[in-house]
Amino acid sequence: METIKISDLNTEELSIFGETSEIQLYRYYEPEPGIFIAESPNVVMRAIEAGHVPFRMLVEDKLYDKEIPPIVSELDRLHGPESTAGLTVYVGDHETLKDLTGYALVKGLWCAFRRSPVMGLREFCEGKRRLAVLFDVVNPTNVGAIVRSAAAMGVDGVVLTHGSVNPLYRRASRVSMGTVFQIPWTMATKDESEGVNLIGLLHEFGFETAAMALTDKSVGINDTRVKNAEKLAIVLGTEGDGLPTEVIEACTHTIKIPMYHGVDSLNVAAASAVAFWELV
Template sequence: MSSLVPLDDPADPRLADYVQLREVNLRRLLEAEHGLFIAEGDKVIRRAADAGYEPRSFLLAPRWLESLHEVLAKWPDKPVYVVSEELAEQVTGFHVHRGALASYRRRAARPLTELLRDAPRRIAIFDDIVDHTNVGAGFRAAAAMGVELVLVTPTCADPLYRRSIKVSMGTVFQVPWTRLDTWPGDLELLQDSGYVAAAFALTDDSITLDDLAARHDERLALIFGTEGHGLKPHVLDKADLTVRIPMAGGVDSLNVASSAAVAFYATRP
């Protein structure tokens, strides 16, 4: 069993990893500086552990010690800070659902060229999606629909931010992903590797999702743009084709995560 450390002071410096989890800018700086991310909830903590991530520490209400025993037993040298749920709320800045958190070490990003060696048939690209909920939901849809690789552009929200991880239900640990170095420059590498770049946008020359599915392309890179404004013109110019999802009932578009889920399902092998 890991070392149990009861704490009752919200200002204890050992709790620094968990301070003000809702402050996005603060967390971005802290997590980048220390190379960490936060997993919230027992299921997500387990999935991070199963994926082989190394914990820095755990922050648990007493009732979770028994159910997470197997996870804690794998890391006997990692501290388990045992706190009341009230203290956890003071430290994190919100009511911690189920009173279970863990701080994990990030891994170095894998290069795109390395990830392409596995020859994934379908790739999802999330471009400039700034809402962490949408990023997490997009990853969950990718995992559920068998998308084999997710790429995020330089301006996309962090898939390992706590909210993204929680919404993804930990599937961000399941689907291989990396952040692109240049965009849309890296699209040329995908096209040279045999991928058809299909950008989802409402343009005059767009084809329907049904038309795309009927093509049965061997390799697809499905590109989704930011909330509201969608993909920028210079990205659309580099894509091989643009795709729209037919709508009914006077609806002009779907939430980006919903659109991705529909597209992933329609293009499944």
């Protein structure tokens, strides 16, 4: 492991922590899987425990002695001493890291990891009974919160459409508190995500589908026909627009959460937690 004190913010190796966008990180080694950045000690440790090995780290100088030794120890334990052989740790003070990353409140620790290929949809769905399906959910905060709720409530896996935010985007993984590394998830391909293709594939794989939407045909999330489904995929849409009409109509069920005091809906992340609690 090599430790380098930052002397030049324009060092090419540091660009992935600051000016490089999430899309650029995702495509970094295209056509091979790219890079993701994990922020904060908790998220970094969850990534390592899930089998990911960092190749570059950025840490605030005053946190080095607290945060780096446990990470190195865990890497050695899980992946052997060779896992840190090519690791480079860049160290800087608070102001330097703030200038580099653009965050006024820096988290003190960033790690860069190579992405792994995602599992194909058919293989991913095998052996699972309860799925969360995120249909074009584009807010990383919502994706992270939904994944965290899915993990906590015992959902077997999360499927995201091609148009959804990737769970390994740094804000999504941070909001999830690292649970993106604790629950299985996959991204449907562009073709699989087109129109109602994904719903059709889930039906083909033996799942009933439940669209969370407010329509005249919606039933409560405690409806026994939904709760008793042997295999169920709970389909959630993006904040504001919700699910496309064609997707709602293609689903086996349309479900809603009973509301009071004139409230007609919840944030999609909050609604997901309620639905998972009731239906898993």
